[in-house]
Amino acid sequence: xxxxxxxxxxxxxxxxxxxxxxxxxxxxxxxxxxxxxxxxxxxxxxxxxxxxxxxxxxxxxxxxxxxxxxxxxxxxxxxxxxxxxxxxxxxxxxxxxxxxxxxxxxxxxxxxxx
Amino acid sequence: xxxxxxxxxxxxxxxxxxxxxxxxxxxxxxxxxxxxxxxxxxxxxxxxxxxxxxxxxxxxxxxxxxxxxxxxxxxxxxxxxxxxxxxxxxxxxxxxxxxxxxxxxxxxxxxxxxx
Numbered sequence: 001x002x003x004x005x006x007x008x009x010x011x012x013x014x015x016x017x018x019x020x021x022x023x024x025x026x027x028x029x030x031x032x033x034x035x036x037x038x039x040x041x042x043x044x045x046x047x048x049x050x051x052x053x054x055x056x057x058x059x060x061x062x063x064x065x066x067x068x069x070x071x072x073x074x075x076x077x078x079x080x081x082x083x084x085x086x087x088x089x090x091x092x093x094x095x096x097x098x099x100x101x102x103x104x105x106x107x108x109x110x111x112x113x114x
Numbered sequence: 115x116x117x118x119x120x121x122x123x124x125x126x127x128x129x130x131x132x133x134x135x136x137x138x139x140x141x142x143x144x145x146x147x148x149x150x151x152x153x154x155x156x157x158x159x160x161x162x163x164x165x166x167x168x169x170x171x172x173x174x175x176x177x178x179x180x181x182x183x184x185x186x187x188x189x190x191x192x193x194x195x196x197x198x199x200x201x202x203x204x205x206x207x208x209x210x211x212x213x214x215x216x217x218x219x220x221x222x223x224x225x226x227x228x229x
Binding site: 031033042043045048050055056089091093095102103104105106107108110 | 149156157158159160161164205215216217219221222
């Protein structure tokens with residue numbers, strides 16, 4: 001298995017632009033997570049999907065952030081409009097949801113908003 | 115609410131020696147899971163070891179082992195025969211057995227391996 005695949009690996013964009021991050025979870029996994037990592041705040045859970053349905057989006061910082069999971073093999077995290085404070089590493093992770101199983105992480109997208 | 119504390123921002127160890135990374139947590143639950151993840155400079159989060167709270171036996175994975183003290187709410191990671199490739203950030207994480215998703219993370223410990 002190729003693991004969780006995220007694209008792009010790096011993204012540099014200007015303030016105000018729309019940014020879309022993509023994730024392909026591990027085949028067969030029914031849980032998907034989007035995390036944000038910064039030096040100041042560490043790892044933060046943004047949103048959690050189970051069977052393609054958003055279960056908990058309480059970590060989404062504001063309305064500028066949105067996430068979708070149209071099918072079991074694809075998810076997007078969109079920021080519109082982007083701001084410099086959105087600069088961070090964004091991780092996607094998936095798990096099979098069974099009791100006690102760990103989450104498998106993608107390699108992350110480093111987003112820089114200038 | 116559960117919390118996870120890693121009190122060592124940075125640790126260093128000589129190659130081939132043993133190092134222990136500390137993690138304490140706070141919870142009122144009796145059934146939960148604890149994890150150690152490694153994040154090397156490549157950025158990817160990699161699971162190192164997992165412990166089920168209901169198991170008294172400490173988990174081991176090759177050179178990695180844990181000292182799980184449930185009463186003390188302590189979950190330390192021991193790395194034996196340290197190798198240069200072990201250099202990374204190490205994160206301790208907690209997950210309730212009642213929830214299949216919410217991971218509570220520590221702040222991380224940066225491990226430096228001295229050749």
